[in-house]
Amino acid sequence: MAQKPSIPKGTRDFSPAEMTNRNYIFDTIKSIFRLYGFQPIETPAMENLSTLMGKYGEEGDKLLFKILNSGDFANGLSDQELLERNSIRLTNRISEKGLRYDLTVPFARFVVQYRNNISFPFKRYQIQPVWRADRPQKGRYREFYQCDVDIVGSNSLLNEMELVQIVDAVFSKLKIKTTIKINNRKILAGIAEVIGEKDRIVDITIAIDKLDKIGLEKVNEELIEKGISMDAVNRLQPILHLSGTVSEKLLQLESAIGQSEIGAKGITEVRTLFAYLSKLELNTEVELDLTLARGLNYYTGAIFEVKAKDVAIGSICGGGRYDDLTGIFGMPNVSGVGISFGADRIYDVLTQLNLFPLATADSTKLMFVNFGEKEEAFCLPVLTAARKAGINAEIFPDQSKMAKQMTWANNKKIPFVAIVGENEMAQGKINLKNMVTGEQQLVDQQELIKILSA
Template sequence: MKPSLPQGTRDFGSDVVRKRHYIFNTIKTAFELYGFQPLETPAMENLETLMGKYGEEGDKLIFKILNNGLNDPKNIEKSRAAFANVLEGKNDKNLTERALRYDLTIPFARYVAMNHGQLTFPFKRYQIQPVWRADRPQRGRYREFYQCDADVVGSRSLLNEVELTNIYSTVFEQLCIPVEIRLNSRKILAALADSAGGSEKMMDITIAIDKLDKIGLEKVQEELAERGLDAPQIAVVANYLSIANRAGDNDWVLGELQKLFSDNATGKTGLDELTYILSQTKDLSSVNKIIIDPTLARGLNYYTGTIYEVKAVGVKIGSIGGGGRYDDLTGLFGVPNIPGVGISFGVDRIYDVMEELKLFPAAVEQGTKVLFFNLGEEESKAAYALLQDVRRAGTPAEIFHESQKFDKQFKYAEKKSIPYIVIIGSSEIVEKTAVIKDLRSGQQQKVAFDELARFNFV
């Protein structure tokens, strides 16, 4: 059988792993800089923890895990009945009770609900772990991928939104990716729903709007009609979306939205919050832009206030970050009144952007810096002792695994992009010196054994 991978998953070789760790470390450093602390949760959650939290579309993408022992003769009839229920679109505990996590936010909310009595609020956590979605694989969209989240719970202060906006800008400046940090508010979308048929239309409208950049305005209008909106209601939504044609001119967009929702208290609150965030981040960056985007919907049930989406400039790929405020997420688990706000980085897409724009520093792919040649039993013993000194000094180094011709050992160093070789033969042992050669420049020099660990291998 020819070996293969499940669709939507990938292996990562050492060069890719190093680049990914460069991204992880950049994000982690920013999180720590802003006072966030790490958290990890299990890969699987109870199915009831996840279901009903991501909206109609999201729930369909949850990877469910079959129960153990389904083929046990005692469970055969129960299993058959359970499969029949699943085929009718129902969940059945006789078939599955657990699922792989869909994101990091709901597991975080579950953690806070279980541990709120021991936490110090506001509680600021970051989490860097893989998540799974039963999505259709395509460029920039995988079934297994990493998320890097930062959340603050236990505070309603808009300073948290300001801080998270600054984290986005800080990370993407350090990664040299120019971005647009797009903002909207679910309160504005709630006001839109009030104007287009009532609050019960909220999810129908946001799910459709969230697809605007993929299917276009005409298809969005068709979907709204399919979801039960009449022509006047669809016209209200289309008028709202037309304001987005000048997205980027934040003052104009906010002004038009103020006119549109002048008599809606919820909409005005959302607009006031966006105005505050803009005022606190106006000098954020000379490269990254904050854009008020009325089309931004993020069709997840739990968002209640400000919502984020980050897009790379000059690259045709989906969002590379997103998040928002969820003022009662833990209420889903019986612990109400713990507000929160959080953001997420899409590491896999960030990697693709950096590859396309050739933004990774050359040093990121560097592993071993020094290769000690193996020239025989006595020579390798001497070389190995010095190799350990070099390692203790913090320089990644290795010794060729066996005594071979120079040509083979040189080729090994070249294939692994090792910049330095160290040669210690019988004459070098007598002289207590090592020959160091820089394979990039071709220059070589002799260095005393007791100076070798302090040599500047750069």
């Protein structure tokens, strides 16, 4: 095992078998996206660092992969700058590009850049890899694929409703049981306002987010540790104890934070969305979860998160509404909503639950055994005819032992094998073997195509 080649931490290769499974995920997601009127775009793997920095919070900036300037990147650096060892300032001097961290920010950039060519509301989907310099774990990679759908240029809550429908449709099709958790950033802002810590929304929501993980006491400890006043923490308690149905929770919430203008607005939004949802027939469980925070700091309205039910893995899908993402790029007053499906985690869920379909449309259906030149000459036209008829077919390229060829077909899970030797050629027929049942029958070209087209 002398010095095997390898790939960077947190990245993966995909074998043919994995690719057919991955394509199954991408194809079903795409088909649903199209069904709801979304169109594809793509953006480059790298963006200017200036469009990426500062969009994902302090943590996010650290997790950005920066690209070293090409050429003599040290040229123009003073000795003093080097001696200072200020990593952040040094980074600015030697790197001006970075790998994309998600698909939403590049999309906002895209919208602003092509605003004159886009007719709003703009509905796009985008399926591409993103990169994060995170420490890898199970279901957590440094290069992974996101499948985003977003609508920009519309404030209607109908969009939020349709996103929930899309989530429901995708996971129904993939046969994954899920729960969609919904919250609203405005409600979180209202809570912060009412308890008198308006500027600490982020710290408060991050702590609240951990409620079902570490429990109430630890959450309170963390809040106080973060410098939230005792008084505020006390006033927060009733809100953490909401219970009952969605409308019951909203009523309790209304009396608690209704006096906050933004909080009241959030409550109205959630109420409207759930009114829409109540008229739909969904397979997916939808719940209002006031402890759902989500880190990305550009969300301003609805927040979504989807968890798979029978598997312990992080969220497999998440998103929300952002009112001013394009504003950062100089185009104010354009609101967007979107969600992102994590293809790699969905893959892990499907694997653990054994939910991948056995045969997929893109695998070979028929293989011709290769006996030699004469047989080849007989088989090749039949092979061409089969392909013309839309049957995925191939001929074994070498005149190897038959057992070897059969094993190869078997490993590749090819369901039919055509065996043509002297006997068959004399009759002008093909010996067609069904690899599942082991049955063989003599057929002519038309019959072969008919059997395989079925």
